[in-house]
Amino acid sequence: MTTKTPAQEITTLPDLIDHLKAAAQVELSTIPLYLYATYTIKTRGYSQWAAGASAQRTMLGVAIEEMLHLTLVRNLLIAVGDTSFRLYDKGVITTYPGPMLKREPELTLRLRKLSSEQVRNTFLQIELPSGPQGSALGQIEPYHSLGEFYARIERGIRTLRPTIDWGRAKKDLWKFQYHRAYWNQNGGSDHPLLVVDEASAIQAMQIIVDQGEGAPDDKGLLPDPIVRTDDHPPEEIGKWQASHYAKFSDIAKGLDGIGVVLDDNGKQKYTIDDSEVIWPVLDDPDLKTVAADQPVKDLMELSNAVYCYVLALLDAIYRTPMEALAPKSLDPFTKSVRYGYERAFIAAMQGLLYPVCDLLVRTPLVANQPVHAGPPFQYYAFTTKKPKAELAALCEKLLTEFPALGGDDGVQRQIALLPDIELP
Missing domain, CATH: 1.20.1260.10 (Ferritin, core subunit, four-helix bundle)
Incomplete structure (x- = not known):
């Protein structure tokens, strides 16, 4: 000291x-x-x-x-x-x-x-x-x-x-x-x-x-x-x-x-x-160490994109001021862009990040092998200013291999409900 x-x-x-x-x-x-x-x-x-x-x-x-x-x-x-x-x-x-x-x-x-x-x-x-x-x-x-x-x-x-x-x-x-x-x-x-x-x-x-x-x-x-x-x-x-x-x-x-x-x-x-x-997951999962032909690699990439969307959504919250309350005849929450972002943040944590990560830890890194995958929590570089469409595309291409992402209450549906935030 x-x-x-x-x-x-x-x-x-x-x-x-x-x-x-x-x-x-x-x-x-x-x-x-x-x-x-x-x-x-x-x-x-x-x-x-x-x-x-x-x-x-x-x-x-x-x-x-x-x-x-x-x-x-x-x-x-x-x-x-x-x-x-x-x-x-x-x-x-x-x-x-x-x-x-x-x-x-x-x-x-x-x-x-x-x-x-x-x-x-x-x-x-x-x-x-x-x-x-x-x-x-x-x-x-x-x-x-x-x-x-x-x-x-x-x-x-x-x-x-x-x-x-x-x-x-x-x-x-x-x-x-x-x-x-x-x-x-x-x-x-x-x-x-x-x-x-x-x-x-x-x-x-x-x-x-x-x-x-x-x-x-x-x-x-x-x-x-x-x-x-x-x-x-x-x-x-x-x-x-x-x-x-x-x-x-x-x-x-x-x-x-x-x-x-x-x-x-x-x-x-x-x-x-x-x-x-405990699931037998990989230590320090990294996209660079996973073979390109392994379907789980795309799922790991989706988890990175979801994690970064959550962070970008928090940034959007902090860029958006709280509005003055609407007149009593109106709903002050549904009229608030800021409150919509706040609700979406909780929904994204529970309805996107958790189910994608949960699916990863249940999935073997290589088929029929004992070691399972895991979310890397790495930086994902969105290629557009509006990441929602990119999230939807990443999820869409995984539906055949991981059908659990679909359905009425699946990740694909949750992405559709997200706000279309814009990156600075």
Whole structure:
């Protein structure tokens, strides 16, 4: 650990914006990791009590909260005056395997099935609680935990208090933030919030850190992975949910039906057979390593295109201001382009990304071989400014080989219902 010096602090607005962009990129890099692990759990069509169902609920909740964190950071960016950041950008989308952005010691992020090893070696390291407050950072690099990184941003906001106008110079800037949507019924009660002043900015960062590593203890030192208990009133339930670090610790201990199960003394009791719970997927799937004559390669390409469409749709949301409410005689939602994009984002996550990825993890990479495919979460370069038609064409050519993509409630139908967004 290096010694903190004034030069290591955020002292200019451009430096603060750079840190927030880096934070958004870090949050985005974790989402495919957690979704990939979630998609590898065998629960579709199984009983809700099937082995792995608990882990799937936990993982899905964590992934959705990471989406919330990404949204909060982007709201912060807009609040301090930057509207240039884009998710659908080759330089922003993470390549796997690859190092976690600006982290020290270096942590390699890899797309792998859910396992005790992946949870211990990667997920717990991502959500690792920070040390005592005041641990040092240097420029944007290195940071040693996300808690430290966000603490530095918080100090920067307080330092720049006279400089940040919180959108007052552009009075309608808040309309470009994202705050209406379904978020996390599998976890806590926090939701996207508008960042309009210093207090709401600090609150946004506290949500991110508390959900990830846990809230600080009474002395403001080490995070405490507090766990919800039955003797707390319902209105307090958001305060008492377990942090991501605590949830991953439970999975690593085998408490959610995955991997090695430990006794109270930390000794191995038994190991759950992966083949019963987890699909045998490829590590770090990559289109470049799949033979051109394998039909699954086109399905992997479709998954990349769907993932990038979802990111482009989020960008469209942030480019489109919230409209003033329509007169009471009109429906304020169906008349709103912005609200249509927001609904489409949720529909695309549930009705496009999930079924395509689920089909991939169920499909052998090569026919009659034990290793299955998986979604690469790679950058897909749309060839037109309107990606919807390109998505439809990619899906159309796969229907013969993968008929599950069709049907009244299939992926093809869901694509037809998407808004025809235009890329900048």
